[in-house]
Amino acid sequence: MSTPVLSARHLDAGHGRTVVVDDLTLELASGTVTALVGPNGSGKSTLLMTLARVLRAQGGEVLLDGEPIGRHSSRQVARRLGVLPQTAVVPTGATVREVVEQGRYPQLGAWAMLRRHDDGAMRRALELTGLSDLADRRLDSLSGGERQRAWIAMTLAQETGVLLLDEPTTYLDVRHQIDLMVLVERLRDDHGMTIVMVLHDLNQAARYADRIVALRDGRVCADGAPVEVLTPSVLMAVFDVDAVVVDDPVNGRPLFIAR
Amino acid sequence: MRSLRLAGLLVLALVVGVGLVLAHLFLGRSDLPPTEIVRVLTGRASAPAYEIIVLDYRLPRVLVGLGAGALLAVSGVLVQAVVRNPLAEPATTGVGAGAALAVVATLVVWPGHRLAYPAALLGALAAGTVLYAMGRRSLAVTGVLLGAVLAATTSLLLVVDSAPIGTVLRWLIGSLNARTPEDWALLWPWLLGVVPVAWLLGSRLNVWALGEPVSIGLGVRPGPLVAVVLLTAVTGAAAAIAAAGAVAFVGLVAPHVGRLLVGSDHRLLVPFAAVLGALLLSLADLVAFSISVQVPGVATDVSGVPVGAVTALIGAPVLISLVRRENRA
Numbered sequence: 001m002s003t004p005v006l007s008a009r010h011l012d013a014g015h016g017r018t019v020v021v022d023d024l025t026l027e028l029a030s031g032t033v034t035a036l037v038g039p040n041g042s043g044k045s046t047l048l049m050t051l052a053r054v055l056r057a058q059g060g061e062v063l064l065d066g067e068p069i070g071r072h073s074s075r076q077v078a079r080r081l082g083v084l085p086q087t088a089v090v091p092t093g094a095t096v097r098e099v100v101e102q103g104r105y106p107q108l109g110a111w112a113m114l115r116r117h118d119d120g121a122m123r124r125a126l127e128l129t130g131l132s133d134l135a136d137r138r139l140d141s142l143s144g145g146e147r148q149r150a151w152i153a154m155t156l157a158q159e160t161g162v163l164l165l166d167e168p169t170t171y172l173d174v175r176h177q178i179d180l181m182v183l184v185e186r187l188r189d190d191h192g193m194t195i196v197m198v199l200h201d202l203n204q205a206a207r208y209a210d211r212i213v214a215l216r217d218g219r220v221c222a223d224g225a226p227v228e229v230l231t232p233s234v235l236m237a238v239f240d241v242d243a244v245v246v247d248d249p250v251n252g253r254p255l256f257i258a259r
Numbered sequence: 260m261r262s263l264r265l266a267g268l269l270v271l272a273l274v275v276g277v278g279l280v281l282a283h284l285f286l287g288r289s290d291l292p293p294t295e296i297v298r299v300l301t302g303r304a305s306a307p308a309y310e311i312i313v314l315d316y317r318l319p320r321v322l323v324g325l326g327a328g329a330l331l332a333v334s335g336v337l338v339q340a341v342v343r344n345p346l347a348e349p350a351t352t353g354v355g356a357g358a359a360l361a362v363v364a365t366l367v368v369w370p371g372h373r374l375a376y377p378a379a380l381l382g383a384l385a386a387g388t389v390l391y392a393m394g395r396r397s398l399a400v401t402g403v404l405l406g407a408v409l410a411a412t413t414s415l416l417l418v419v420d421s422a423p424i425g426t427v428l429r430w431l432i433g434s435l436n437a438r439t440p441e442d443w444a445l446l447w448p449w450l451l452g453v454v455p456v457a458w459l460l461g462s463r464l465n466v467w468a469l470g471e472p473v474s475i476g477l478g479v480r481p482g483p484l485v486a487v488v489l490l491t492a493v494t495g496a497a498a499a500i501a502a503a504g505a506v507a508f509v510g511l512v513a514p515h516v517g518r519l520l521v522g523s524d525h526r527l528l529v530p531f532a533a534v535l536g537a538l539l540l541s542l543a544d545l546v547a548f549s550i551s552v553q554v555p556g557v558a559t560d561v562s563g564v565p566v567g568a569v570t571a572l573i574g575a576p577v578l579i580s581l582v583r584r585e586n587r588a
Contacts, residue, residue, distance in 0.1 A: 054472045075478030085472035089343060093523045094468070105466050106478045113462035114526055154469075158477070 003066045005030045005162055005194045006051060006081070012059030013043070013050035019058060020046040022218040030161075031192045033184055035205035038215035039239055044198045045086065045166050047215065051196070052083035052164045064162075078106030081162040082155040086170070090139050096150045097135040100125055103157030125156035128183060144171035152180070156187075163187070165197040169204065177201075181208040206230045206253045214238045230254040265527070268520060272534045276325070279541045283321035284313060286545070288552060315440055323438040324544045324566070325537040326446045327503035328513070330495040332536020333457045335510030336517070336529055337492035340464045341485055342398040345518075348510035349383075349496035352402030356409035357386025358500040362430050363413050366423045375430075376445055376501040383497035387489055398485075433506030433567025435544045442502055449498035454533050456491050461525035464488065468523065506567045508574025509540050515581045543569040 004027035014020040020043040028034055036044040049055040051062055053069050062069045069077060082103075091099075097118070103125065104117050126132045129149040134142065139150055148171045155163060169177045185208060187193040199205045205212050206226035214222040214229055215238075222234040231254075235243045241258055248255040285296055295309050304310040335348040342352070349355045361382025365374045386405060393401050413431070417424055429436070466479045475481065496510070513536035514528065520535075521527040544566040551563030 049472065052476060054475045073478070074475065074480050078476065078478030083472075083476035085470070085476065087470055088473045089468065089470035091465075091468040091523045092345070093518060095522075098465075098522075098524055099469070102466050102469060102477060105462070110459075110462045113465070114459070116526075154473075155476075 002030065004028050004063075005065060006196070007063045008047070008051060008060065009063065010060035011047070011050060011057055011062065013046050013055055013057055015046070015055070020218050021050065021215075023060070024218065024220060025060075026213065026220065026223075028194060028196060030194050031188060032194060032210045033188050033208060034196045034211045034213060035209035036196065036198045036213050036215065037200075037202055037205055037238075038221070042215040042238075043218040044215050046218075048164050048166050048196065048198055049083075049085065052081060052085075053077060054083060054085060075106050075109070078158065078160070080160050081164065082158040082160040083164040084151055084155045084166060084168060086166045088151050090147065092140065094139050095136050096126070096131055096139055096142070096153070097122070099139055099150055100131075100135075100153045100157050103154040106158055106160075121157050121159050125153040128156055128186075129153040130179065145173055145176050148172055149176065149180075152183075161192070162194045163196075165195065167198050167200065169199065169201065177204070184208060202230060202235075203248075203255050206255065207248065207251065226253050230256055265521065268531070272538065275538055276534075276541075279325075279538060279545065280321050282545055283324075283541070283548075284317050286548070286552075287312065287317055316437075319438040319440050319443045320435050320544070321541060322443045323446055323502050324435045324541040326443070326450045327435075327499040327506065328509055328536040328538070328540025329533040330450060330453060330499035330536070331506060331510040331540065332513030332517075332532040333454055333529060334492040334496040334499070335536070336514045336525070336532045337457055337460070337464075337488050337495070338510075339514055340467065340525060341488050341492070342402070343468065343470075344399045345515065346511070347399055347402065348508075348514075349492065349500075350505060350507050350510060351406060352398065353386045353390055353405030353409055354383050354402075354493050354496050355500060355505045356406040356413070357389075358383040358497050359431055359505045360409045360413045360416075361385070362501070363416055363423075363427050366427055366430070367416060367420050376498070379501035380494070380497040383493045383500065384490075387493035391486060391489055429565055430504040431567075432565040433500075433504035433570070434565035435503055435540075435547075436563050436565070438502075446498060446502045449494065453491060453495040453498065454529070457495070457533075458526070458529045460484075460488055460491065461529050464525040468525075503540070504565070504567060506540065506570055508570045508578065509536050509543075512570075512574050512578055512581070513539055515578065519581065519584070540566065540570065543573065546573075 007027040009025055011021055011024045012019055038044045050057050100122050101117055105113055126135055129152050131149055131153055139147055168180060184195055188195060212226055212229040213220055221238045222229045230245055232243055232245055235241045243256045243258050245254050245256045285293055289312055291312060296313055298304055299310050299313040338347045338349060338352050339345050358379040361378040362375050365378040390402055390405055463479055463484055466474045466477050467484060471481055514532045517528050517532035517535050521531045547564045547566040547569040
């Protein structure tokens, strides 16, 4: 395998003094979609935010293209790695276009961003998320799902090779969840992007991810292709859920049903 | 459409600004014929006394009012941006109280306000440093508490030595009475420094507005940004407070009105709030001055009603209605 795009080596991570992720090692290959799953408090979001250097690692290190992520300036990292946290704040009165425009900051810099921008990257991001018609609407007047798509558009406007999404399907209805997952596949297939996302819906993870990493108590409990991870024994070990796994009749991926 | 609206607002601001300056120059306690004022302004004064009244008394007052208003408004925008709380302003973050305490302390020891600038700056910087060191995670709450402690200390100082209470009270409320050309000379360099720096911070503040995790993700590191923005806000507030006293509400109302007019994009909000703050404080000063002159018994001495009393009396209800409007929108 070539150098992983993003990797964690003996990573300890958490908020403040509490350690949530404990001595975790993980390598993410270029051009793949990985789903992080696990029960509440298992450390998936903490892991994702530490991989994105939003949280500082308490021990071990995160490598981007084989180099410690702290070696480059935060803005240089932001040109290669985009992240969508769960806790984005909607500025009062800001329009969709104004929020998506902020995604251009890493590429253009503080000086150039003193001018208003409406470039190709922004238009593509709005188009990919189906927001072109809503671009001039106030973000705080939109539905939760439209807002979520605006945040995704912002990270797409960053034009990075790596994208980390923390529960991106939250607030989305079924239609938009599917649209988003199809978009993720497209970003991987057409643009060779590496995508890591925290997902709660295991069947969604199984259907759209190349690889599932299941966490419990800050450690990797199972890691591999959906067929390897979505098994009754793993579901019991990770989630304490008694389940049957069948083949998804549409594309043959595993599909779980709680017993 | 958008740029047309902005141009319209700019023209309107210019007209109001010129109107305010003229009103300040033409209205005054001493009855000066308008023709004489025009003569002074065109450099053909018929008596040196007229020149002194217009250029040394009335002009500095309006200029200091405009400048201090702009600085308070810009500080307000910056503080509100840093704490992401639209109710923050220099006065509610302890910075104003720090400046006021330092000024009061120096006034108690050395009467006369020559030392007001360094004192206000040091006091505001000290309060700002404590704020940054203690409350990185909860600036808004720490600021309110810090302000309470500093205000209490100021009161204590006045109980111990009540001799300068008249002068001190003007500082605490904020007053533009009896400004001199020297006051303006001390103020404008700060204006020239703080406002452009605040504008240059605008693109970073737009990123910061999306929350700390998002702004780290976009490559803006919180520590340095918060430090620079706070330092700029503190400097601006200190200069304004040194020049005009701890005027309340301009730093709160001007950014709010600005947001209603041009939105929350800091690249526009910073310059617009500056203009609005300048106009607001100058207008309030005109009102304060008119009350002093027109209403008998309000101000029997020369000093008149302090502008800070007017901004608080008008500012509070205006702010309440703005907040209600924002909540409905």
